[in-house]
Amino acid sequence: MEYLDFEMPIKDLEDQLAKCHDIGKESEIDVTETCSKIEKKLEKAKKDIYKNLTPWQRVQLSRHPNRPYTLDYIKAICGDTFMELHGDRNVRDDKAMIGGLGKIGNQSFMFIGQQKGYNTKTRQYRNFGMANPEGYRKALRLMKMAEKFGIPVVTLLDTPGAYPGLEAEERGQGEAIARNIFEMTRLKTPIITIVIGEGASGGALGIGVGDRVYMMENTWYTVISPESCSSILWRSWEFKEQAAAALKLTGDDMKKLKLIDGIITEPVGGAHANRQGAFEAVQEQILKAFDELKDLDEVSLISKRMDKYANMGVYKE
Structure with a gap:
Protein backbone atom coordinates (compact mmCIF):
# COMPACT_ATOMS: atom_id res chain seq x y z
CA MET A 1 0.00 0.00 0.00
CA LEU A 53 -9.07 17.63 2.07
CA THR A 54 -7.90 20.53 -0.10
CA PRO A 55 -8.64 20.55 -3.85
CA TRP A 56 -5.01 19.60 -4.56
CA GLN A 57 -5.18 16.67 -2.16
CA ARG A 58 -8.26 15.40 -4.00
CA VAL A 59 -6.31 15.67 -7.25
CA GLN A 60 -3.57 13.57 -5.65
CA LEU A 61 -6.10 10.96 -4.51
CA SER A 62 -7.61 10.77 -8.00
CA ARG A 63 -4.14 9.75 -9.25
CA HIS A 64 -3.34 7.34 -6.44
CA PRO A 65 -1.51 4.32 -7.92
CA ASN A 66 -3.77 1.90 -6.02
CA ARG A 67 -6.99 3.56 -7.16
CA PRO A 68 -9.21 1.29 -9.30
CA TYR A 69 -9.44 2.02 -13.02
CA THR A 70 -12.23 1.61 -15.57
CA LEU A 71 -11.75 -2.12 -16.21
CA ASP A 72 -11.61 -2.77 -12.46
CA TYR A 73 -15.06 -1.20 -12.04
CA ILE A 74 -16.52 -2.96 -15.07
CA LYS A 75 -15.23 -6.40 -14.09
CA ALA A 76 -16.35 -5.96 -10.48
CA ILE A 77 -19.82 -4.76 -11.48
CA CYS A 78 -20.45 -7.07 -14.47
CA GLY A 79 -18.36 -10.11 -13.59
CA ASP A 80 -18.07 -12.61 -16.45
CA THR A 81 -20.86 -10.96 -18.46
CA PHE A 82 -18.59 -8.20 -19.82
CA MET A 83 -17.57 -8.59 -23.46
CA GLU A 84 -15.04 -6.05 -24.72
CA LEU A 85 -15.46 -4.73 -28.27
CA HIS A 86 -12.57 -3.39 -30.31
CA GLY A 87 -11.69 -1.02 -33.14
CA ASP A 88 -13.09 2.10 -34.79
CA ARG A 89 -13.49 0.32 -38.19
CA ASN A 90 -11.22 2.95 -39.71
CA VAL A 91 -7.66 3.14 -38.32
CA ARG A 92 -7.02 0.81 -35.37
CA ASP A 93 -8.03 -0.23 -31.87
CA ASP A 94 -7.09 2.44 -29.31
CA LYS A 95 -6.02 0.72 -26.08
CA ALA A 96 -6.54 3.90 -24.04
CA MET A 97 -10.29 3.78 -24.72
CA ILE A 98 -12.12 0.58 -23.84
CA GLY A 99 -15.73 -0.40 -24.31
CA GLY A 100 -18.09 -3.31 -24.47
CA LEU A 101 -21.32 -4.89 -23.35
CA GLY A 102 -21.97 -6.02 -19.80
CA LYS A 103 -24.87 -6.82 -17.48
CA ILE A 104 -25.87 -5.64 -14.04
CA GLY A 105 -28.44 -8.19 -12.97
CA ASN A 106 -30.65 -8.71 -16.01
CA GLN A 107 -30.06 -5.28 -17.51
CA SER A 108 -27.51 -4.84 -20.32
CA PHE A 109 -25.33 -1.71 -20.52
CA MET A 110 -22.74 -0.45 -22.98
CA PHE A 111 -19.70 0.50 -20.89
CA ILE A 112 -17.15 2.95 -22.31
CA GLY A 113 -14.20 4.56 -20.55
CA GLN A 114 -10.54 5.52 -20.54
CA GLN A 115 -8.15 2.90 -19.19
CA LYS A 116 -4.78 3.59 -17.53
CA GLY A 117 -1.97 1.14 -16.85
CA TYR A 118 -0.67 -0.35 -13.59
CA ASN A 119 3.06 -0.32 -14.32
CA THR A 120 5.48 1.11 -16.88
CA LYS A 121 4.70 -1.51 -19.53
CA THR A 122 0.91 -1.30 -19.27
CA ARG A 123 0.98 2.50 -18.98
CA GLN A 124 2.75 2.67 -22.32
CA TYR A 125 0.34 0.08 -23.73
CA ARG A 126 -2.63 2.18 -22.59
CA ASN A 127 -0.90 5.45 -23.59
CA PHE A 128 -1.35 6.71 -20.00
CA GLY A 129 -5.12 6.85 -20.49
CA MET A 130 -4.83 9.46 -23.26
CA ALA A 131 -7.00 8.47 -26.21
CA ASN A 132 -6.27 9.15 -29.87
CA PRO A 133 -8.98 10.12 -32.40
CA GLU A 134 -9.67 6.47 -33.16
CA GLY A 135 -10.44 5.96 -29.46
CA TYR A 136 -13.21 8.56 -29.59
CA ARG A 137 -14.46 7.14 -32.88
CA LYS A 138 -14.54 3.68 -31.34
CA ALA A 139 -16.54 5.11 -28.43
CA LEU A 140 -19.00 6.72 -30.84
CA ARG A 141 -19.35 3.48 -32.81
CA LEU A 142 -20.25 1.63 -29.62
CA MET A 143 -22.72 4.34 -28.58
CA LYS A 144 -24.44 4.09 -31.95
CA MET A 145 -24.59 0.31 -31.57
CA ALA A 146 -26.16 0.74 -28.13
CA GLU A 147 -28.69 3.19 -29.58
CA LYS A 148 -29.62 0.72 -32.32
CA PHE A 149 -30.46 -2.01 -29.81
CA GLY A 150 -31.92 0.25 -27.10
CA ILE A 151 -29.12 -0.38 -24.61
CA PRO A 152 -28.25 2.36 -22.07
CA VAL A 153 -24.71 3.75 -22.14
CA VAL A 154 -22.42 4.13 -19.10
CA THR A 155 -19.25 6.19 -19.55
CA LEU A 156 -16.45 6.16 -16.97
CA LEU A 157 -14.08 9.14 -17.14
CA ASP A 158 -10.45 8.86 -16.06
CA THR A 159 -7.95 10.68 -18.26
CA PRO A 160 -5.28 13.41 -17.98
CA GLY A 161 -6.53 14.58 -21.38
CA ALA A 162 -6.74 13.50 -25.01
CA TYR A 163 -3.40 12.55 -26.57
CA PRO A 164 -1.74 15.83 -27.71
CA GLY A 165 0.71 14.31 -30.23
CA LEU A 166 1.15 15.62 -33.76
CA GLU A 167 -0.12 12.36 -35.30
CA ALA A 168 -3.34 12.60 -33.25
CA GLU A 169 -3.96 16.12 -34.55
CA GLU A 170 -3.22 14.95 -38.11
CA ARG A 171 -5.90 12.27 -37.77
CA GLY A 172 -8.47 14.79 -36.50
CA GLN A 173 -8.39 14.79 -32.70
CA GLY A 174 -10.45 17.97 -32.36
CA GLU A 175 -13.05 16.84 -34.89
CA ALA A 176 -13.41 13.42 -33.23
CA ILE A 177 -14.08 14.95 -29.81
CA ALA A 178 -16.44 17.58 -31.24
CA ARG A 179 -18.32 14.90 -33.19
CA ASN A 180 -18.77 12.82 -30.04
CA ILE A 181 -20.13 15.77 -28.08
CA PHE A 182 -22.56 16.58 -30.90
CA GLU A 183 -23.74 13.00 -31.33
CA MET A 184 -24.09 12.35 -27.59
CA THR A 185 -26.44 15.29 -27.17
CA ARG A 186 -28.96 13.55 -29.44
CA LEU A 187 -28.30 9.87 -28.76
CA LYS A 188 -31.63 8.05 -28.42
CA THR A 189 -30.72 6.01 -25.37
CA PRO A 190 -29.95 6.95 -21.74
CA ILE A 191 -26.37 8.04 -20.99
CA ILE A 192 -24.96 7.82 -17.45
CA THR A 193 -21.55 9.42 -16.91
CA ILE A 194 -19.30 8.97 -13.87
CA VAL A 195 -15.92 10.61 -13.23
CA ILE A 196 -13.93 7.88 -11.45
CA GLY A 197 -10.52 9.59 -11.49
CA GLU A 198 -9.14 12.46 -13.53
CA GLY A 199 -11.53 14.39 -15.74
CA ALA A 200 -9.32 16.64 -17.80
CA SER A 201 -10.39 18.90 -20.64
CA GLY A 202 -11.93 17.72 -23.90
CA GLY A 203 -10.35 14.33 -23.39
CA ALA A 204 -12.97 13.67 -20.71
CA LEU A 205 -15.76 15.67 -22.34
CA GLY A 206 -15.47 13.56 -25.50
CA ILE A 207 -17.38 10.80 -23.66
CA GLY A 208 -18.80 13.00 -20.90
CA VAL A 209 -22.15 14.28 -22.21
CA GLY A 210 -24.78 12.45 -20.17
CA ASP A 211 -28.36 12.58 -18.95
CA ARG A 212 -26.91 12.06 -15.47
CA VAL A 213 -23.33 13.08 -14.64
CA TYR A 214 -21.75 12.11 -11.33
CA MET A 215 -18.34 12.55 -9.76
CA MET A 216 -16.79 10.28 -7.20
CA GLU A 217 -15.82 12.13 -4.04
CA ASN A 218 -12.06 12.23 -4.64
CA THR A 219 -11.99 13.13 -8.33
CA TRP A 220 -11.69 16.30 -10.39
CA TYR A 221 -13.27 17.59 -13.60
CA THR A 222 -12.14 20.76 -15.34
CA VAL A 223 -10.77 22.30 -18.52
CA ILE A 224 -7.08 21.93 -17.65
CA SER A 225 -4.89 20.15 -15.11
CA PRO A 226 -3.63 22.21 -12.14
CA GLU A 227 -0.02 21.74 -13.26
CA SER A 228 -0.71 23.01 -16.79
CA CYS A 229 -2.76 25.90 -15.44
CA SER A 230 0.09 26.82 -13.10
CA SER A 231 2.66 26.68 -15.91
CA ILE A 232 0.53 29.02 -18.06
CA LEU A 233 -0.35 31.57 -15.37
CA TRP A 234 2.84 31.52 -13.27
CA ARG A 235 5.34 30.00 -15.73
CA SER A 236 6.00 27.32 -13.12
CA TRP A 237 4.43 24.11 -11.77
CA GLU A 238 5.14 25.24 -8.21
CA PHE A 239 1.74 26.97 -7.95
CA LYS A 240 -0.31 23.88 -8.77
CA GLU A 241 -2.04 23.93 -5.36
CA GLN A 242 -3.26 27.50 -5.89
CA ALA A 243 -4.34 26.58 -9.42
CA ALA A 244 -6.32 23.58 -8.13
CA ALA A 245 -8.20 25.82 -5.71
CA ALA A 246 -8.86 28.49 -8.35
CA LEU A 247 -10.13 26.04 -10.97
CA LYS A 248 -13.09 24.92 -8.80
CA LEU A 249 -12.54 21.36 -9.95
CA THR A 250 -13.86 19.25 -7.05
CA GLY A 251 -17.24 17.54 -6.91
CA ASP A 252 -18.52 20.07 -4.37
CA ASP A 253 -17.55 22.96 -6.64
CA MET A 254 -19.09 21.34 -9.70
CA LYS A 255 -22.31 20.58 -7.83
CA LYS A 256 -22.61 24.20 -6.67
CA LEU A 257 -22.11 25.36 -10.25
CA LYS A 258 -24.86 22.89 -11.34
CA LEU A 259 -22.54 21.19 -13.82
CA ILE A 260 -23.02 17.70 -12.38
CA ASP A 261 -26.00 15.89 -10.90
CA GLY A 262 -24.42 14.38 -7.81
CA ILE A 263 -21.39 13.16 -5.88
CA ILE A 264 -20.75 9.49 -5.15
CA THR A 265 -19.45 9.13 -1.60
CA GLU A 266 -16.30 7.01 -1.38
CA PRO A 267 -15.44 4.72 1.54
CA VAL A 268 -13.42 6.38 4.32
CA GLY A 269 -9.84 6.54 3.08
CA GLY A 270 -10.81 6.74 -0.58
CA ALA A 271 -11.55 4.24 -3.33
CA HIS A 272 -7.98 2.93 -3.21
CA ALA A 273 -8.35 1.96 0.46
CA ASN A 274 -11.63 0.07 -0.02
CA ARG A 275 -12.03 -0.93 -3.64
CA GLN A 276 -15.05 -3.16 -3.05
CA GLY A 277 -16.89 -0.33 -1.30
CA ALA A 278 -16.19 1.94 -4.28
CA PHE A 279 -17.44 -0.68 -6.75
CA GLU A 280 -20.69 -1.09 -4.82
CA ALA A 281 -21.24 2.69 -4.61
CA VAL A 282 -20.79 3.09 -8.38
CA GLN A 283 -23.06 0.15 -9.19
CA GLU A 284 -25.77 1.52 -6.90
CA GLN A 285 -25.58 4.94 -8.56
CA ILE A 286 -25.76 3.47 -12.07
CA LEU A 287 -28.90 1.49 -11.22
CA LYS A 288 -30.49 4.46 -9.48
CA ALA A 289 -29.84 6.74 -12.46
CA PHE A 290 -31.11 4.16 -14.94
CA ASP A 291 -34.28 3.73 -12.90
CA GLU A 292 -34.89 7.50 -13.27
CA LEU A 293 -34.32 7.45 -17.04
CA LYS A 294 -35.68 4.12 -18.29
CA ASP A 295 -39.31 5.18 -18.69
CA LEU A 296 -38.59 8.34 -20.72
CA ASP A 297 -39.43 8.17 -24.41
CA GLU A 298 -36.76 9.17 -26.96
CA VAL A 299 -38.16 12.67 -27.55
CA SER A 300 -38.36 13.50 -23.84
CA LEU A 301 -34.93 12.00 -23.17
CA ILE A 302 -33.18 14.10 -25.82
CA SER A 303 -35.18 17.21 -24.97
CA LYS A 304 -34.26 17.01 -21.27
CA ARG A 305 -30.61 16.39 -22.15
CA MET A 306 -30.53 19.39 -24.50
CA ASP A 307 -32.18 21.62 -21.89
CA LYS A 308 -29.74 20.41 -19.23
CA TYR A 309 -26.72 21.61 -21.18
CA ALA A 310 -28.37 24.71 -22.64
CA ASN A 311 -29.10 25.95 -19.09
CA MET A 312 -25.52 25.59 -17.89
CA GLY A 313 -23.46 28.68 -17.19
CA VAL A 314 -24.28 32.34 -16.65
CA TYR A 315 -24.33 34.84 -19.49
CA LYS A 316 -25.79 38.21 -20.44
CA GLU A 317 -27.04 39.21 -23.88
Whole structure:
Protein backbone atom coordinates (compact mmCIF):
# COMPACT_ATOMS: atom_id res chain seq x y z
CA MET A 1 0.00 0.00 0.00
CA GLU A 2 1.39 3.40 -1.01
CA TYR A 3 0.72 6.54 1.01
CA LEU A 4 0.56 10.18 -0.02
CA ASP A 5 2.30 12.84 2.09
CA PHE A 6 -0.85 13.85 3.96
CA GLU A 7 -1.67 10.18 4.65
CA MET A 8 1.55 9.54 6.62
CA PRO A 9 -0.15 9.90 10.07
CA ILE A 10 -2.45 7.03 8.98
CA LYS A 11 0.54 4.93 7.93
CA ASP A 12 2.23 5.50 11.31
CA LEU A 13 -0.86 4.37 13.21
CA GLU A 14 -1.37 1.34 10.95
CA ASP A 15 2.26 0.34 11.54
CA GLN A 16 1.75 0.69 15.30
CA LEU A 17 -1.39 -1.44 15.11
CA ALA A 18 0.42 -4.15 13.12
CA LYS A 19 3.26 -4.23 15.65
CA CYS A 20 0.77 -4.42 18.51
CA HIS A 21 -0.91 -7.46 16.93
CA ASP A 22 2.49 -9.07 16.32
CA ILE A 23 3.48 -8.64 19.97
CA GLY A 24 0.21 -10.25 21.04
CA LYS A 25 0.83 -13.25 18.78
CA GLU A 26 4.47 -13.73 19.75
CA SER A 27 4.02 -13.38 23.51
CA GLU A 28 1.52 -14.08 26.25
CA ILE A 29 0.91 -10.37 26.87
CA ASP A 30 -2.70 -9.21 26.51
CA VAL A 31 -2.57 -6.33 24.02
CA THR A 32 -6.32 -6.13 23.36
CA GLU A 33 -6.78 -2.81 25.15
CA THR A 34 -3.73 -1.22 23.53
CA CYS A 35 -4.82 -2.35 20.05
CA SER A 36 -8.31 -1.02 20.69
CA LYS A 37 -6.90 2.42 21.60
CA ILE A 38 -4.77 2.51 18.44
CA GLU A 39 -7.76 1.48 16.32
CA LYS A 40 -9.81 4.35 17.74
CA LYS A 41 -6.96 6.79 17.05
CA LEU A 42 -6.68 5.42 13.52
CA GLU A 43 -10.40 5.80 12.85
CA LYS A 44 -10.35 9.38 14.15
CA ALA A 45 -7.26 10.24 12.11
CA LYS A 46 -8.90 8.97 8.91
CA LYS A 47 -12.08 10.95 9.53
CA ASP A 48 -10.14 14.13 10.36
CA ILE A 49 -7.85 13.86 7.33
CA TYR A 50 -10.38 12.90 4.68
CA LYS A 51 -13.13 15.31 5.70
CA ASN A 52 -10.78 18.32 5.38
CA LEU A 53 -9.07 17.63 2.07
CA THR A 54 -7.90 20.53 -0.10
CA PRO A 55 -8.64 20.55 -3.85
CA TRP A 56 -5.01 19.60 -4.56
CA GLN A 57 -5.18 16.67 -2.16
CA ARG A 58 -8.26 15.40 -4.00
CA VAL A 59 -6.31 15.67 -7.25
CA GLN A 60 -3.57 13.57 -5.65
CA LEU A 61 -6.10 10.96 -4.51
CA SER A 62 -7.61 10.77 -8.00
CA ARG A 63 -4.14 9.75 -9.25
CA HIS A 64 -3.34 7.34 -6.44
CA PRO A 65 -1.51 4.32 -7.92
CA ASN A 66 -3.77 1.90 -6.02
CA ARG A 67 -6.99 3.56 -7.16
CA PRO A 68 -9.21 1.29 -9.30
CA TYR A 69 -9.44 2.02 -13.02
CA THR A 70 -12.23 1.61 -15.57
CA LEU A 71 -11.75 -2.12 -16.21
CA ASP A 72 -11.61 -2.77 -12.46
CA TYR A 73 -15.06 -1.20 -12.04
CA ILE A 74 -16.52 -2.96 -15.07
CA LYS A 75 -15.23 -6.40 -14.09
CA ALA A 76 -16.35 -5.96 -10.48
CA ILE A 77 -19.82 -4.76 -11.48
CA CYS A 78 -20.45 -7.07 -14.47
CA GLY A 79 -18.36 -10.11 -13.59
CA ASP A 80 -18.07 -12.61 -16.45
CA THR A 81 -20.86 -10.96 -18.46
CA PHE A 82 -18.59 -8.20 -19.82
CA MET A 83 -17.57 -8.59 -23.46
CA GLU A 84 -15.04 -6.05 -24.72
CA LEU A 85 -15.46 -4.73 -28.27
CA HIS A 86 -12.57 -3.39 -30.31
CA GLY A 87 -11.69 -1.02 -33.14
CA ASP A 88 -13.09 2.10 -34.79
CA ARG A 89 -13.49 0.32 -38.19
CA ASN A 90 -11.22 2.95 -39.71
CA VAL A 91 -7.66 3.14 -38.32
CA ARG A 92 -7.02 0.81 -35.37
CA ASP A 93 -8.03 -0.23 -31.87
CA ASP A 94 -7.09 2.44 -29.31
CA LYS A 95 -6.02 0.72 -26.08
CA ALA A 96 -6.54 3.90 -24.04
CA MET A 97 -10.29 3.78 -24.72
CA ILE A 98 -12.12 0.58 -23.84
CA GLY A 99 -15.73 -0.40 -24.31
CA GLY A 100 -18.09 -3.31 -24.47
CA LEU A 101 -21.32 -4.89 -23.35
CA GLY A 102 -21.97 -6.02 -19.80
CA LYS A 103 -24.87 -6.82 -17.48
CA ILE A 104 -25.87 -5.64 -14.04
CA GLY A 105 -28.44 -8.19 -12.97
CA ASN A 106 -30.65 -8.71 -16.01
CA GLN A 107 -30.06 -5.28 -17.51
CA SER A 108 -27.51 -4.84 -20.32
CA PHE A 109 -25.33 -1.71 -20.52
CA MET A 110 -22.74 -0.45 -22.98
CA PHE A 111 -19.70 0.50 -20.89
CA ILE A 112 -17.15 2.95 -22.31
CA GLY A 113 -14.20 4.56 -20.55
CA GLN A 114 -10.54 5.52 -20.54
CA GLN A 115 -8.15 2.90 -19.19
CA LYS A 116 -4.78 3.59 -17.53
CA GLY A 117 -1.97 1.14 -16.85
CA TYR A 118 -0.67 -0.35 -13.59
CA ASN A 119 3.06 -0.32 -14.32
CA THR A 120 5.48 1.11 -16.88
CA LYS A 121 4.70 -1.51 -19.53
CA THR A 122 0.91 -1.30 -19.27
CA ARG A 123 0.98 2.50 -18.98
CA GLN A 124 2.75 2.67 -22.32
CA TYR A 125 0.34 0.08 -23.73
CA ARG A 126 -2.63 2.18 -22.59
CA ASN A 127 -0.90 5.45 -23.59
CA PHE A 128 -1.35 6.71 -20.00
CA GLY A 129 -5.12 6.85 -20.49
CA MET A 130 -4.83 9.46 -23.26
CA ALA A 131 -7.00 8.47 -26.21
CA ASN A 132 -6.27 9.15 -29.87
CA PRO A 133 -8.98 10.12 -32.40
CA GLU A 134 -9.67 6.47 -33.16
CA GLY A 135 -10.44 5.96 -29.46
CA TYR A 136 -13.21 8.56 -29.59
CA ARG A 137 -14.46 7.14 -32.88
CA LYS A 138 -14.54 3.68 -31.34
CA ALA A 139 -16.54 5.11 -28.43
CA LEU A 140 -19.00 6.72 -30.84
CA ARG A 141 -19.35 3.48 -32.81
CA LEU A 142 -20.25 1.63 -29.62
CA MET A 143 -22.72 4.34 -28.58
CA LYS A 144 -24.44 4.09 -31.95
CA MET A 145 -24.59 0.31 -31.57
CA ALA A 146 -26.16 0.74 -28.13
CA GLU A 147 -28.69 3.19 -29.58
CA LYS A 148 -29.62 0.72 -32.32
CA PHE A 149 -30.46 -2.01 -29.81
CA GLY A 150 -31.92 0.25 -27.10
CA ILE A 151 -29.12 -0.38 -24.61
CA PRO A 152 -28.25 2.36 -22.07
CA VAL A 153 -24.71 3.75 -22.14
CA VAL A 154 -22.42 4.13 -19.10
CA THR A 155 -19.25 6.19 -19.55
CA LEU A 156 -16.45 6.16 -16.97
CA LEU A 157 -14.08 9.14 -17.14
CA ASP A 158 -10.45 8.86 -16.06
CA THR A 159 -7.95 10.68 -18.26
CA PRO A 160 -5.28 13.41 -17.98
CA GLY A 161 -6.53 14.58 -21.38
CA ALA A 162 -6.74 13.50 -25.01
CA TYR A 163 -3.40 12.55 -26.57
CA PRO A 164 -1.74 15.83 -27.71
CA GLY A 165 0.71 14.31 -30.23
CA LEU A 166 1.15 15.62 -33.76
CA GLU A 167 -0.12 12.36 -35.30
CA ALA A 168 -3.34 12.60 -33.25
CA GLU A 169 -3.96 16.12 -34.55
CA GLU A 170 -3.22 14.95 -38.11
CA ARG A 171 -5.90 12.27 -37.77
CA GLY A 172 -8.47 14.79 -36.50
CA GLN A 173 -8.39 14.79 -32.70
CA GLY A 174 -10.45 17.97 -32.36
CA GLU A 175 -13.05 16.84 -34.89
CA ALA A 176 -13.41 13.42 -33.23
CA ILE A 177 -14.08 14.95 -29.81
CA ALA A 178 -16.44 17.58 -31.24
CA ARG A 179 -18.32 14.90 -33.19
CA ASN A 180 -18.77 12.82 -30.04
CA ILE A 181 -20.13 15.77 -28.08
CA PHE A 182 -22.56 16.58 -30.90
CA GLU A 183 -23.74 13.00 -31.33
CA MET A 184 -24.09 12.35 -27.59
CA THR A 185 -26.44 15.29 -27.17
CA ARG A 186 -28.96 13.55 -29.44
CA LEU A 187 -28.30 9.87 -28.76
CA LYS A 188 -31.63 8.05 -28.42
CA THR A 189 -30.72 6.01 -25.37
CA PRO A 190 -29.95 6.95 -21.74
CA ILE A 191 -26.37 8.04 -20.99
CA ILE A 192 -24.96 7.82 -17.45
CA THR A 193 -21.55 9.42 -16.91
CA ILE A 194 -19.30 8.97 -13.87
CA VAL A 195 -15.92 10.61 -13.23
CA ILE A 196 -13.93 7.88 -11.45
CA GLY A 197 -10.52 9.59 -11.49
CA GLU A 198 -9.14 12.46 -13.53
CA GLY A 199 -11.53 14.39 -15.74
CA ALA A 200 -9.32 16.64 -17.80
CA SER A 201 -10.39 18.90 -20.64
CA GLY A 202 -11.93 17.72 -23.90
CA GLY A 203 -10.35 14.33 -23.39
CA ALA A 204 -12.97 13.67 -20.71
CA LEU A 205 -15.76 15.67 -22.34
CA GLY A 206 -15.47 13.56 -25.50
CA ILE A 207 -17.38 10.80 -23.66
CA GLY A 208 -18.80 13.00 -20.90
CA VAL A 209 -22.15 14.28 -22.21
CA GLY A 210 -24.78 12.45 -20.17
CA ASP A 211 -28.36 12.58 -18.95
CA ARG A 212 -26.91 12.06 -15.47
CA VAL A 213 -23.33 13.08 -14.64
CA TYR A 214 -21.75 12.11 -11.33
CA MET A 215 -18.34 12.55 -9.76
CA MET A 216 -16.79 10.28 -7.20
CA GLU A 217 -15.82 12.13 -4.04
CA ASN A 218 -12.06 12.23 -4.64
CA THR A 219 -11.99 13.13 -8.33
CA TRP A 220 -11.69 16.30 -10.39
CA TYR A 221 -13.27 17.59 -13.60
CA THR A 222 -12.14 20.76 -15.34
CA VAL A 223 -10.77 22.30 -18.52
CA ILE A 224 -7.08 21.93 -17.65
CA SER A 225 -4.89 20.15 -15.11
CA PRO A 226 -3.63 22.21 -12.14
CA GLU A 227 -0.02 21.74 -13.26
CA SER A 228 -0.71 23.01 -16.79
CA CYS A 229 -2.76 25.90 -15.44
CA SER A 230 0.09 26.82 -13.10
CA SER A 231 2.66 26.68 -15.91
CA ILE A 232 0.53 29.02 -18.06
CA LEU A 233 -0.35 31.57 -15.37
CA TRP A 234 2.84 31.52 -13.27
CA ARG A 235 5.34 30.00 -15.73
CA SER A 236 6.00 27.32 -13.12
CA TRP A 237 4.43 24.11 -11.77
CA GLU A 238 5.14 25.24 -8.21
CA PHE A 239 1.74 26.97 -7.95
CA LYS A 240 -0.31 23.88 -8.77
CA GLU A 241 -2.04 23.93 -5.36
CA GLN A 242 -3.26 27.50 -5.89
CA ALA A 243 -4.34 26.58 -9.42
CA ALA A 244 -6.32 23.58 -8.13
CA ALA A 245 -8.20 25.82 -5.71
CA ALA A 246 -8.86 28.49 -8.35
CA LEU A 247 -10.13 26.04 -10.97
CA LYS A 248 -13.09 24.92 -8.80
CA LEU A 249 -12.54 21.36 -9.95
CA THR A 250 -13.86 19.25 -7.05
CA GLY A 251 -17.24 17.54 -6.91
CA ASP A 252 -18.52 20.07 -4.37
CA ASP A 253 -17.55 22.96 -6.64
CA MET A 254 -19.09 21.34 -9.70
CA LYS A 255 -22.31 20.58 -7.83
CA LYS A 256 -22.61 24.20 -6.67
CA LEU A 257 -22.11 25.36 -10.25
CA LYS A 258 -24.86 22.89 -11.34
CA LEU A 259 -22.54 21.19 -13.82
CA ILE A 260 -23.02 17.70 -12.38
CA ASP A 261 -26.00 15.89 -10.90
CA GLY A 262 -24.42 14.38 -7.81
CA ILE A 263 -21.39 13.16 -5.88
CA ILE A 264 -20.75 9.49 -5.15
CA THR A 265 -19.45 9.13 -1.60
CA GLU A 266 -16.30 7.01 -1.38
CA PRO A 267 -15.44 4.72 1.54
CA VAL A 268 -13.42 6.38 4.32
CA GLY A 269 -9.84 6.54 3.08
CA GLY A 270 -10.81 6.74 -0.58
CA ALA A 271 -11.55 4.24 -3.33
CA HIS A 272 -7.98 2.93 -3.21
CA ALA A 273 -8.35 1.96 0.46
CA ASN A 274 -11.63 0.07 -0.02
CA ARG A 275 -12.03 -0.93 -3.64
CA GLN A 276 -15.05 -3.16 -3.05
CA GLY A 277 -16.89 -0.33 -1.30
CA ALA A 278 -16.19 1.94 -4.28
CA PHE A 279 -17.44 -0.68 -6.75
CA GLU A 280 -20.69 -1.09 -4.82
CA ALA A 281 -21.24 2.69 -4.61
CA VAL A 282 -20.79 3.09 -8.38
CA GLN A 283 -23.06 0.15 -9.19
CA GLU A 284 -25.77 1.52 -6.90
CA GLN A 285 -25.58 4.94 -8.56
CA ILE A 286 -25.76 3.47 -12.07
CA LEU A 287 -28.90 1.49 -11.22
CA LYS A 288 -30.49 4.46 -9.48
CA ALA A 289 -29.84 6.74 -12.46
CA PHE A 290 -31.11 4.16 -14.94
CA ASP A 291 -34.28 3.73 -12.90
CA GLU A 292 -34.89 7.50 -13.27
CA LEU A 293 -34.32 7.45 -17.04
CA LYS A 294 -35.68 4.12 -18.29
CA ASP A 295 -39.31 5.18 -18.69
CA LEU A 296 -38.59 8.34 -20.72
CA ASP A 297 -39.43 8.17 -24.41
CA GLU A 298 -36.76 9.17 -26.96
CA VAL A 299 -38.16 12.67 -27.55
CA SER A 300 -38.36 13.50 -23.84
CA LEU A 301 -34.93 12.00 -23.17
CA ILE A 302 -33.18 14.10 -25.82
CA SER A 303 -35.18 17.21 -24.97
CA LYS A 304 -34.26 17.01 -21.27
CA ARG A 305 -30.61 16.39 -22.15
CA MET A 306 -30.53 19.39 -24.50
CA ASP A 307 -32.18 21.62 -21.89
CA LYS A 308 -29.74 20.41 -19.23
CA TYR A 309 -26.72 21.61 -21.18
CA ALA A 310 -28.37 24.71 -22.64
CA ASN A 311 -29.10 25.95 -19.09
CA MET A 312 -25.52 25.59 -17.89
CA GLY A 313 -23.46 28.68 -17.19
CA VAL A 314 -24.28 32.34 -16.65
CA TYR A 315 -24.33 34.84 -19.49
CA LYS A 316 -25.79 38.21 -20.44
CA GLU A 317 -27.04 39.21 -23.88
